[in-house]
Amino acid sequence: MIFNTENLRDNIKVQTFLGNFTVLLIYKIFFYSPDSFILSILNEILVILTVVTLILFLSDAVHSRRINPLSMVMNVGILNAVIFFMITFSGTLMGGFSEISNGTSGNPGILFSLISFLYSFVIIGSLAYIFLVFKELFFLKQKKNVSTYFNTMVVFFMLASLTSVLKKVPDLGYIRDTFFIISILLIVINSIKISWIAFIIKKEKISLLVLSVIISILFVVNIINGAQSDSYSQTMIQFSAGLNQFFKIMMVYGAIYFSILFFTTLFHIPTAEAFDRKAQEVNFLQYFSKLITESLDFKDLAETVTDITTKVCDAHASWIIWKDGDDFKSIANKNIGYYDSNIITRFILQNLQRKSGEGTMVFNLNRFENKSQLSEEFFNIAVASLKAHNELKGFLVAARKVNLNFDDEDTNAMDTFSDYASVAIENSKLLEESIEKERLEKELDVAREIQRKILPSKNPEYENLTISSVFIPAFEVGGDYYDFFEIDDNKFGFVIADVSGKGISAAFIMAEVKGIFESLSKTIESPKEILIKANEILERTLDRKNFVSAAYGVLDFNKEVLRVARAGHCPIILLRNNIAENLRPSGIGLGLNFSRHFADTLEETEIKLKDEDTIVLYTDGITEAKNSALEDFGDKYFEEILLDNYEKSVSEISNKVIHAVTLFSQNNPQHDDITLVILKWKQKLNIDGEKEWQNLAPQLKK
Amino acid sequence: MKTDKKINEKQLVVQSKTNNLSQIRDFVYSTALEVGISTEIIDNIILAVDEACTNIIKHAYKSYPEGEIIVKLQYSDKKFTVLIIDYGVPFKPETIPDPDLQKYYRQHRVGGLGMYLMKSLMDEVKYVSIPGKYNQVLLSKNIGTAH
Amino acid sequence: MAEFSTSVKEVGDINVVYLKGYLDAHTAPVLENTLSNLIDYKKYSIVVNFKELAYISSAGLGVFMAFIEKIRENSGDIKLSSMSDKVFNIFDLLGFPLLYEIFKSEEEAVTKFSETKKLEDR
Structure with a gap:
């Protein structure tokens, strides 16, 4: 078994107390006689030792519990009430027992001694506890070191108690009285400054006010009662004169302390609320600042x-x-x-x-x-x-x-x-x-990434078709999509689309649209059929709010024809002989109508290509780009720029357009994706430098 | 600061029985119609009110049929507010999580959808309980034009 | 007073439940009754036709949640059909399309049942 020092000390205290207790008990029953002076002295010493060891034993228990002052006061009140009943009924108790023991037993002394011993011991216990509470209350919330005052007082308590054994010597009575009076003076001095009252809340102060009145009255009653009750004082004096004196001192202490407590509390009541409020405020602010971080x-x-x-x-x-x-x-x-x-x-x-x-x-x-x-x-x-x-x-x-x-x-x-x-x-x-912003930005990052992966990384290259493509994403992904399909050696497909909505949802639909066109372009040749089929597929997945505008075209190198169909998308511009022609085969956007009406209204246009024909595909991000006056860039301006530059190469044309759009909208943030795809058809030259009119298969440069 | 907005008020008091739900819906419907709210939005509002009242009947009054439900309508040209007052047991709406249908499916659970519907259909859903007195659910929908 | 009623039509092995009127916390027990009757008779292939349903609240939606598992354990299903946009939106808001097959018309729902049957018979 391992004892820690704490336990060991407790054990020693318990053992010392129990040892003392036993010795006192045996002594009381078998040896004690009040008539012998020497035995009286011995008796006093034993009693004092028992009280002191009891106090030491209890002191840890009282001290370590850290109970609040109000409950300590409450306990004092209860013990006081116990003492009050003990005194009041001491006659009945002790007298009854002494009669019974006198009448029935042949050995009246032992039983009576035992009873009076137990009786006195209850008093000792109560006094010890009361004393300890006084000690706790004395030191509570004291800022300065005041133990000297208290210890001096305790010394005088002991002297006053010890000297009471001299009561049988009438001439020396004044010694006892002097110590007693000094003790009372010290009690008064030590009780005046009660500092802990300021630290309890108003409600507690009010209960304390009531309690202190009752308790101080109880103490006074106990003093008077103790002095008047013959059976009590006799029992006590017989047990130990010192204890009786100690009892008196404690009762006086209580009466004084609680009277002073009453008045001190009374004076604190008016300021109690302010204290409460401040304390509460501080508490709440502390709690609140903790909360802010949590x-x-x-x-x-x-x-x-x-x-x-x-x-x-x-x-x-x-x-x-x-x-x-x-x-x-x-x-x-x-x-x-x-x-x-x-x-x-x-x-x-x-x-x-x-x-x-x-x-x-x-x-x-x-x-x-x-x-x-x-x-x-x-x-x-x-x-x-x-x-x-x-x-x-x-x-x-x-x-x-x-x-x-x-x-x-x-x-x-x-x-x-x-x-x-x-x-x-x-x-x-x-x-x-x-957090919301960050979430949106993350989402946009994902959307941009999807878009970046969906769009073709480079333009296909053909001998007689030059292609340029420019894509400028808006901050919020706008849902533009374009793609090229090298269907076979003779056919080239392209699509441009704009998904309604923005951000991640638009990006997902784009991904889906790409899948649809990629697979359809392999199996179906007619742009019209492809758009009809795409519309059917989208019916299953597109929710009611979204739609997709698209234009799909196929260029046949052998036949030198271009076939295009359009589903609600911007017109396709054909630049030929310095004229801009808008190709507008009719058709409603994908995902808007799933009945036969869609197919019925969808047209397909076929164009026989000529040398230098330039086909321009774009999304409304260009024509609806806005300047600071919120005016649109517009179709007209767009066409002008195209015509001014139409003899230049595809990349030069697109540079001019983008440059113009950028200049035009420099004071207004770009709100939609911009896509511009330009195709330029070049008739193959024959050896003489003349245009070759036969249908020759184009050579893929790859 | 706009403080002098004209606010109209109407009130209906019914007992906490489920067969009064249709009366509550009709009351809200006809008033909202008078105000000139589109039927599509009215449908959303009456569903939210129905859900709130169903919750009150089932949970606040625990199906006790003689409790009182007060439905107060307050409306201006910008906002339509439904305030529902009951004197039953308070509940903590924050503790009800948004429903996970898959989980409900496994657990045979049925409740909890109402709260989610209210939050989804209305612009503002608030709840206050004054212990020992009454509880109030406030549902409001902005009805003004976008400008 | 808003009314709600159900009627049931047998189409081969399949039972079509027609809903009419207003389905809320008050009338939900009527539907509960109808469905539990069908289950008592071991009719586990159910199509619910919403065509004449004017209104549904979560109490009504809950009825479908209450029975679906039992029905699917018995290799049956509840398929929903002919919803108005208004009713569909409520189902959609709560994510029901993930758990239930919703068809435009009763016929499509019935056909889906027979197709599944054929697949199983093969």
């Missing part, structure tokens, strides 16, 4: 703010009037219905102008004409504004159901608290926004 959820925070507001300024209800655009709405209602809070909110907003001042404003609802509409009666309200970066965010409101004005202390508390709350609320809002 909970960043706006709603939670708002609810905590109103919850604490009701407590900090002693209100029945609280809510926040939150500015939502032009509107104000009540949130985080605490102990008030929305109906009532809305009515009072309107009242506050109407009367706000009248009270223009810094800090918390106080309103009385007595003259509020709509007061009768409230489902519960409210009398007074306090309103503090919530500001962040000097911008009004809303108001914090506290309301009382009793006709008691919010005073300076309340409004001060609310000022402090609303400042805190403003900062916290603003932080949580900012955080919420930045």
Whole structure:
């Protein structure tokens, strides 16, 4: 077995006490006789040793429990009551026993001694505990080291008790009396400064006030009772004169201490509330600042703010009037219905102008004409504004159901608290926004990545077809898609599409559209059929809000023809002989109509290609690019630029267009993807440098 | 600061029985129609109100049929607000998570969809409980034009 | 007073349940009854026709959740059909299309059942 020192010490204390107790018991029953002076002295010494060891044994238990002063006082009261009954009924108890033992037993002494021993021992126990409580209370919340005062007093207690054995020597009685009086003086001195009262809350102070009256009266009663009750004083004196003296000292101590306690408490009552409030405020602010770092959820925070507001300024209800655009709405209602809070909110907003001042404003609802509409009666309200970066965010409101004005202390508390709350609320809002922003940015990153992977990484190269493509993504992915399909040696397919919507959802649809066109282009030749089939496939997956505009074309190198079909997309521009022709075969966007109507209205155009024919595919990101006056770039301007440059190479043309668009919209952010694909047909030259008119298969350069 | 908005009010008081749900819906429907809200939005509002009242009947009053449900409508040209008051047992709407249908499927669970519907269909859903007094659910829908 | 009623038509092995009127917490027990009757008679292939249903709340949606597992354990299914946009939107909002097959018309739903049957018979 391992003992730690603590245990060991406890053990020693218990053993010393029990040893003493046993010795005293045996001594009392078998040896003690009050007539012998020597035995009396021995008796006193044994009693004192027992009391001291008991106190030492108990002191750890009392000290370590860290109970609050009020419950210690309560215990003293209870023990006092026990002592009171012991004294009051001592005659019946002791007298009865002595008669019984006298009458029935041949050996009256032992039983009687045993009874009186137990009786006295209950008193000893009670006194020991009371003493320890006094000691605890004495040292409680003392800032200076005052143990010398207390120890001196204890020394005099012991001297006073010990010298009481001299009562049989009449001439020396004054020694006992002197020590006794000095003890009382020390008690008075040591009881005057009771510092712990300031640190308990108002409710406790009031209970303490009542308790201290009762207890101090009990102490006085016990002193008188103890002196008057013959059976008691006889039993006690017979047991130990010193103990009797100690009892008196403790009773006097109690009477004095609790009387002083009563008055001290009484003087503390007026300031109790202020202390309470400050303590509470500090507590709440601490709790609140902890909360700010823990909970960043706006709603939670708002609810905590109103919850604490009701407590900090002693209100029945609280809510926040939150500015939502032009509107104000009540949130985080605490102990008030929305109906009532809305009515009072309107009242506050109407009367706000009248009270223009810094800090918390106080309103009385007595003259509020709509007061009768409230489902519960409210009398007074306090309103503090919530500001962040000097911008009004809303108001914090506290309301009382009793006709008691919010005073300076309340409004001060609310000022402090609303400042805190403003900062916290603003932080949580900012955080919420930045989380949302980050989420959106992540999402956009993914969308851009999808788009980047979907679009062709390079343009195919043919001997008699030059291709350029430019794609400029908008910040939010706009859903533009274009692609090229090298169907076979003689056929080249291309598609341009614009998915409605933006961001990740548009990117997903783009990916799907790519899959559809990639597979359809391999099996179906006719652009019209491809678009009809694509529409059918999209019916299954596209939800009702989305649609896709697209144009699909196939270029046949052998036949030198271009076939295009269009589903709600921008026209395809054919530049030929310095004229821009808009090819507009009819067709509705993919995903808008799933009936036969779609196929019925879809047309396909076929064009016989000539040398230098230039085909321009684009999305509305170009024509609807806006300048600072919010004017569109427009079809006209677009065509002008195309015609001005149409003899140049495809990449030069597209550079000119993009340059113009960029210049035009330089003061306005790009709001949609821009896609521009230009194809230029070059008739194959024969050896003589003349155009070759036969249908020759084009050579793939690959 | 706009404080002098005209706000109209109407009120219906019914007992907490499920057969009163249709009456509540009709009340909200006809009032919202008068206000000039599109039927599509009205359908959403009455479903949300139905869900809130069903919750009150089943959970706040625990199907006790003689509780009182007060439905107050407040409407301006910008906002249509339904305030539903009951005197039953309070509940904590925040503790009800959004439903996971797959999980419900496995657990044979049925409830919890209502709260999610309310949140999805309305612009604002708030709940306050005043212990020992009453509970209020506030549902509101912005009806003004986009400008 | 809004009313709700159900009627059942047998199409071979398949039972078509027609819903009519307003399905809310008050009328949900009517549907519960109808479905549990079908289950009692071991009719596990059910098509629900929503064509005449004017309104549904989550209490009504819950009825389908309550029976679906039992039905599927018995290799049956509840297929939903002919919903108005308004009713479909509510189903959609709660993610029901992940759990239930929803068809435009009753015929499509019935056909799906027979196709599945044929597949199983093979």
